[in-house]
Amino acid sequence: MFDDDTSPARRDFLRKSLTLIPVVTLASAGLPGTSFAQTPASDAAQGAQPVTPAVPGDYKPTFFTPQEWAFLIAACDRLIPSDHVGPGAVELGVPEFLDRHMQTPYANGGIWYMQGPFLEAAPEFGYQGRLNLRETLRIGIKAMDDSCKSTFSGKVFAELSHPQQEELLKAAESGKLALQDISSKLFFTNLLNEVRNGYFADPSHGGNKNMGAWKMIGYPGMRADYMDWVTVRDKPYPLPPVDLAGRRG
Amino acid sequence: MATAKPKVDAVIVGMGWTGAILAKELTDAGLHVVVLERGADRDTQPDFAYPKVVDELEGSVHRRYLQSLSQETVTARHGLNGTAVPYRQMGSFKPGTGVGGAGSHWSGCHFRALPEDFKLRSNVEQRYGAKFIPSDMSIQDFPVSYEDLEPHFDHFEYVCGTSGKAGVIQGVKQAGGNPFEGSRSREFPLGPNPNYLGAEMFYKGAREMGWDPYPIPASNASGPYVNPYGCQMGPCNACGFCSDYGCLNYSKASPNISILPVLRQRKNFELRTHAQVLKVNLDSDGKKATGVTYLDAQGREVEQQADLVLLCAFSLYNVHLMLLSGIGKPYDPQTGEGTVGRNYSYQNLNRVVLFFNKDVQANQFIGIGGAGTTMDNLNGNQLDNAKAGFVGGGIIWARQPGAGPVRGINVPPGTPNWGTAWKQAASDAFRHSFYFEVQGACMSYKQHYLSLDPTYKDGFGRPLLRMTFDWHDNEVKASQFLVGKAMEMSKILNPTAMSGDAKKPGEHYNITKYQSTHTCGGAIMGSDPKTSALNRYLQSWDVHNVFAIGANAFPQNNGYNPTGMVGALAYWSAKAIREQYLKNPGPLVQA
Numbered sequence: 155m156f157d158d159d160t161s162p163a164r165r166d167f168l169r170k171s172l173t174l175i176p177v178v179t180l181a182s183a184g185l186p187g188t189s190f191a192q193t194p195a196s197d198a199a200q201g202a203q204p205v206t207p208a209v210p211g212d213y214k215p216t217f218f219t220p221q222e223w224a225f226l227i228a229a230c231d232r233l234i235p236s237d238h239v240g241p242g243a244v245e246l247g248v249p250e251f252l253d254r255h256m257q258t259p260y261a262n263g264g265i266w267y268m269q270g271p272f273l274e275a276a277p278e279f280g281y282q283g284r285l286n287l288r289e290t291l292r293i294g295i296k297a298m299d300d301s302c303k304s305t306f307s308g309k310v311f312a313e314l315s316h317p318q319q320e321e322l323l324k325a326a327e328s329g330k331l332a333l334q335d336i337s338s339k340l341f342f343t344n345l346l347n348e349v350r351n352g353y354f355a356d357p358s359h360g361g362n363k364n365m366g367a368w369k370m371i372g373y374p375g376m377r378a379d380y381m382d383w384v385t386v387r388d389k390p391y392p393l394p395p396v397d398l399a400g401r402r403g
Numbered sequence: 404m405a406t407a408k409p410k411v412d413a414v415i416v417g418m419g420w421t422g423a424i425l426a427k428e429l430t431d432a433g434l435h436v437v438v439l440e441r442g443a444d445r446d447t448q449p450d451f452a453y454p455k456v457v458d459e460l461e462g463s464v465h466r467r468y469l470q471s472l473s474q475e476t477v478t479a480r481h482g483l484n485g486t487a488v489p490y491r492q493m494g495s496f497k498p499g500t501g502v503g504g505a506g507s508h509w510s511g512c513h514f515r516a517l518p519e520d521f522k523l524r525s526n527v528e529q530r531y532g533a534k535f536i537p538s539d540m541s542i543q544d545f546p547v548s549y550e551d552l553e554p555h556f557d558h559f560e561y562v563c564g565t566s567g568k569a570g571v572i573q574g575v576k577q578a579g580g581n582p583f584e585g586s587r588s589r590e591f592p593l594g595p596n597p598n599y600l601g602a603e604m605f606y607k608g609a610r611e612m613g614w615d616p617y618p619i620p621a622s623n624a625s626g627p628y629v630n631p632y633g634c635q636m637g638p639c640n641a642c643g644f645c646s647d648y649g650c651l652n653y654s655k656a657s658p659n660i661s662i663l664p665v666l667r668q669r670k671n672f673e674l675r676t677h678a679q680v681l682k683v684n685l686d687s688d689g690k691k692a693t694g695v696t697y698l699d700a701q702g703r704e705v706e707q708q709a710d711l712v713l714l715c716a717f718s719l720y721n722v723h724l725m726l727l728s729g730i731g732k733p734y735d736p737q738t739g740e741g742t743v744g745r746n747y748s749y750q751n752l753n754r755v756v757l758f759f760n761k762d763v764q765a766n767q768f769i770g771i772g773g774a775g776t777t778m779d780n781l782n783g784n785q786l787d788n789a790k791a792g793f794v795g796g797g798i799i800w801a802r803q804p805g806a807g808p809v810r811g812i813n814v815p816p817g818t819p820n821w822g823t824a825w826k827q828a829a830s831d832a833f834r835h836s837f838y839f840e841v842q843g844a845c846m847s848y849k850q851h852y853l854s855l856d857p858t859y860k861d862g863f864g865r866p867l868l869r870m871t872f873d874w875h876d877n878e879v880k881a882s883q884f885l886v887g888k889a890m891e892m893s894k895i896l897n898p899t900a901m902s903g904d905a906k907k908p909g910e911h912y913n914i915t916k917y918q919s920t921h922t923c924g925g926a927i928m929g930s931d932p933k934t935s936a937l938n939r940y941l942q943s944w945d946v947h948n949v950f951a952i953g954a955n956a957f958p959q960n961n962g963y964n965p966t967g968m969v970g971a972l973a974y975w976s977a978k979a980i981r982e983q984y985l986k987n988p989g990p991l992v993q994a
Contacts, residue, residue: 232822239826260464265471267491271858275488279479280915282488320822327820346821354808355460370826371833373768373808378457378642378651380769384597391766391834398454 207231207244210363215253217288221310225295226252228312232319233349240370243353243361251352251361252291261287285336287344294341297333298322356398365403368395375403405696405704411435411673414695414709416680416724419504420966421952421973422715423658424559426666427632428977429711432985435671437707439678439697441716442470442501446659451507451649459809462647466493468508469647470500474862477719479914481873483736483850489859489867494915496749496922498717502676503649503659505717505920506966510646510804511623511655511773513565514963515556515971517783518549518585523795523959531789537877539849540794541746543958546930546939549585552971555978557588559970560620563656564628564636566593566774567620581617583779596625596639596774600765601757601837605776605801608892614780619800620967621773622656632665643805645772655772675699681863683712683728683949692730692949698863710988711948711980715973718955722853722925723868731926731936731945734852736871742936742944744853746927747870748960749912750919751797751843751878753905755889756813757898758836765837770805773964777801781888782844782962793880795844797962799889802840806833813838815900839893841885845923846877847959853925873912882906921965923957928972930992938992940979941972947990952976 207227215223226249236242243249255261263286275282285293299310302322306314311322325331327346329339352361354368356376362368368375375395383391395403412434415422426436445451461467478487499505519526522544527536536542569590570580577590595618598606602618609616623645624636639654653660666672677700684693684706694708714721725743726733734745759765777800779785786796806812813836814828856869874882886905893901929935932944941956943949952973954965983991 234821234826235823237823237826239823239830258465263473265466265473265493267472267476267489269489269859273486273488275486276481276911278481278911278913278915279488280490280492280494282491323821349821351460351464351809355464356458358458359460367808371808371812371830373833376454376457378453378640378644380641380643380766381638383766384599384641384769384771385603387600387764390764398458400454 207236207242209249210245210247211250213247213250213253215249217253217256221299222292222295223249223253224312225299225310228319229323229345230349232316232323233346234353241366243349245363246353246361246366247363248349248352248361251355251359252348254360255348255352256288256291263287281340283340287348290336290341290344291348293336294333294338294345297336297341298326298338301331301333358398365395365397369403405706407706407708410694410708410710411437412709413437413711413713414439414707415713415715416695417441417504417714417716417720418502418658418674419499419715419717420506420658420970422504422713423506423662423666424970424973425713425715425952425977426672427662428974428981430666430669430672432981433671437673437675437709439680439695439707440502440674440676441679442676444674444676445502445507445649446663447650447653451651453651456648456651457642457644459807462644463810466497466647468499468501468649469493470498475720475867476861477868477870478856478859479870479872481871481911483871487856487859487869487871490914492915495913495918496920497647497917498719498920502663502674503657507649507657507659508647509655509772509966510802511621512802512964513560513563513620513622513773513967515585516549516961516963516968517583517779519783520961521545521547521549526784527788527794530784535789536794537875540877541847541849542794543746543927543929543934545958546928546935547975552975553585553588555971555974556967558631558974559967561592562630562632562661563622563970564593564624564630565591565620565622565656566596566625567591568595568618570617579617581779582615583783583785591620593625593628596621596623596771598776599769599771599803600763601801601803601839602774602776604896605839608895609776609778611895612888612892614778616776616778619773619775619777619802621771621775623772623774624654630661632662634661634664636660639771641769641771643768643770643807645770645804678705679863680716680724681727681865683714683724683730685729685946689729690946692946711950714949714951715953718922718925718953719853719868721951721953721955725926725936725943725951726853726855726868727865730943730949733854736850736852739849742927742932742934744925745934745936746847746924746958747851747853747872747922748845748847748924748957749872750921750960751841751845751882752918753841753843753882753886753903754838755841755886755893755901755903756836756838757893757896758815758832758900759898761831761835763835765835767803767806767834767837770803772804773802775800775802781885791880791884793877793884795846795877795881795962797841797843797881797885799839799841799885799892801837803837808833813902816902839889841882841889842919842962842964843878843881843885844962845960846875847924848875874906874910876908879906879908879910921954921960923954923960923965926951926955927958928956929958932994938990940991941976942979942984942991944990944994948988950976950980
């Protein structure tokens with residue numbers, strides 16, 4: 155792991171992971187009021203090695219392979235980290251959302267026009283290739299990991315430090331990261347969209363456990379009845395969210 | 404071989420607003436009417452029932468209530484020399500499918516065009532001279548007047564329980580309404596909906612700008628209502644699921660709740676769903692339609708013969724069917740000859756987002772689809788176009804159809820797209836921001852048109868419709884002018900941050916980004932068969948028993964949402980069919 159096992163960074167990391175893990179467990183047990191004082195910035199400053207956050211529950215992926223799953227957990231943890239603002243994507247079950255969502259007709263291109271020919275076109279015309287969403291993510295994950303292995307002496311994305319992961323995601327976001335088989339920008343855009351979808355969609359889809367993302371932003375969820383609050387100006391909307399299953403947050 | 408069904412009086416393609424209106428009017432007249440709808444049957448129960456309907460992932464990502472693009476879509480290109488590529492994923496516009504069509508997932512904005520919008524070219528020429536109109540701009544006068552349509556605007560508003568405040572009734576100005584509107588025969592059926600914060604602040608900003616704000620006419624019921632057909636609406640509960648969604652509460656007018664409850668009881672009305680119309684069949688000399696051929700749910704070809712064929716399939720698909728069926732001559736942008744596909748236009752939509760501190764409760768999750776505040780001071784004859792430097796105007800509005808986080812959270816300019824900074828910005832903004840929009844007119848041009856694509860096919864083997872469209876300098880100037888005014892007004896309200904998306908010179912039409920489903924033109928109404936596909940009753944000049952009813956008939960688009968006008972034109976056309984055509988089938992206007 156660390157080059158110098160006695161480094162303050164390692165001691166700090168161990169201390170933090172010890173405090174981190176029980177909190178995640180609590181969150182998955184549905185207890186309210188979890189938040190983290192730790193920020194990614196402090197991680198970066200200390201050069202901490204990544205810890206794999208716990209995916210809540212005992213969900214086992216059926217679409218993604220173990221290597222893809224490790225990538226997704228690491229990427230979710232960077233894109234929407236656990237921090238002082240609110241819960242992270244991993245603790246809210248976004249990897250589970252992704253695994254389940256990939257098995258829907260939507261991820262198979264069900265509502266997209268998928269016929270060729272597949273011509274190059276200006277970005278204003280949108281994606282013109284032949285990959286559906288699940289292929290885009292699967293091919294993108296492999297391409298990212300392959301790129302990591304060649305750059306970081308055999309390590310895959312999930313094994314890199316948080317700052318290294320963030321640099322790679324930024325390079326993919328801008329399209330500057332050259333990947334085999336796929337545009338890094340296309341992969342990143344689809345991945346980020348999906349991570350956000352999972353983070354904010356109703357918990358029945360697998361993410362947003364205990365409506366954690368809705369609580370963070372103050373979204374009342376599926377209440378869908380605000381007749382008495384349209385003209386209220388002097389106080390915040392008071393009710394917590396409810397989800398499609400009728401649970402209260 | 405197609406199976407033949409017994410001949411009926413009228414076959415209608417599409418069960419959206421125009422199909423429902425025509426079916427109602429023609430069954431009233433005693434005709435046996437068959438409606439062929441490509442999608443599924445849909446009704447409030449069970450399809451739009453709470454809580455299933457408010458699932459954002461299903462509604463706004465899987466697009467459960469919209470048309471799938473897998474079987475039918477369009478191709479697009481920016482200019483005559485480009486190669487069009489398919490509209491593969493839903494973005495710029497969102498056509499509907501199924502019973503209710505786009506009329507089930509609209510927001511509810513329900514405007515009338517201004518009297519001067521009906522005579523745009525002659526009005527512009529009179530005010531600024533013919534040279535003020537760019538040489539490639541092909542705008543035309545409507546062949547009907549505001550006065551012709553007034554009874555039909557009125558009737559459609561009463562069918563929809565439109566909630567608003569009249570500005571002019573029988574020539575007399577009314578406080579609180581739009582002082583610049585065409586005269587109405589009476590007040591709206593329901594008063595305006597309540598104002599959420601953005602709509603309230605719009606009043607303050609607009610008045611300080613010297614404008615005349617008024618409530619957006621919205622077909623989202625502000626109170627209990629029974630329409631002239633006996634169909635009931637319940638007061639809108641501001642649920643925030645309008646655009647993209649069917650209404651869970653019988654509050655948003657739709658074909659499903661406003662007209663179909665009557666139609667479904669009628670013995671001379673038959674609705675066939677999962678019936679994909681492939682083409683209109685013509686007789687041997689191509690002068691008369693004999694009916695349509697469609698695929699049923701099992702994929703069998705069926706021929707439905709009819710005396711009358713009414714295309715009510717959404718603007719783009721009406722044009723598609725005309726081109727596929729050989730109704731009228733396809734438009735050629737090189738020679739200017741032909742009319743079908745001519746004068747495609749769109750909507751010039753732009754947004755300004757205002758961000759506030761946490762003590763400002765904008766609560767944008769609350770939504771009443773069409774409701775809000777707008778003003779007409781930069782629209783129609785109120786705008787000095789010579790000074791502004793472009794043809795056409797537009798409106799600025801505060802409208803809040805309801806926002807949820809899957810539909811996207813606006814964050815201040817410069818915010819990263821992920822990580823802690825994004826989380827912080829999204830959390831700060833979600834309940835404390837709102838937006839104003841600029842809805843600009845969109846002119847028509849010689850080079851913007853619809854045609855059949857030479858390469859791409861739909862799921863039934865037919866050529867896709869091809870759209871040739873881009874932003875013209877005129878619309879870029881309009882966007883900059885109107886967004887500039889909207890931002891000037893927004894500054895009065897002291898937001899902590901603000902973003903505006905005025906179009907830049909040379910900016911191309913981006914089909915990936917949702918703007919508006921107001922696709923207009925392509926089979927326009929006019930007084931000259933050389934420059935229009937339809938006469939003033941929306942009857943094909945070339946095949947007299949075919950009528951194409953929808954926004955395809957607009958020679959260009961104005962600054963308003965089209966549904967009010969589309970409904971009025973449908974009633975206008977139905978009246979002509981009932982009172983003139985049925986007595987003496989043939990061209991209602993001599994070419």
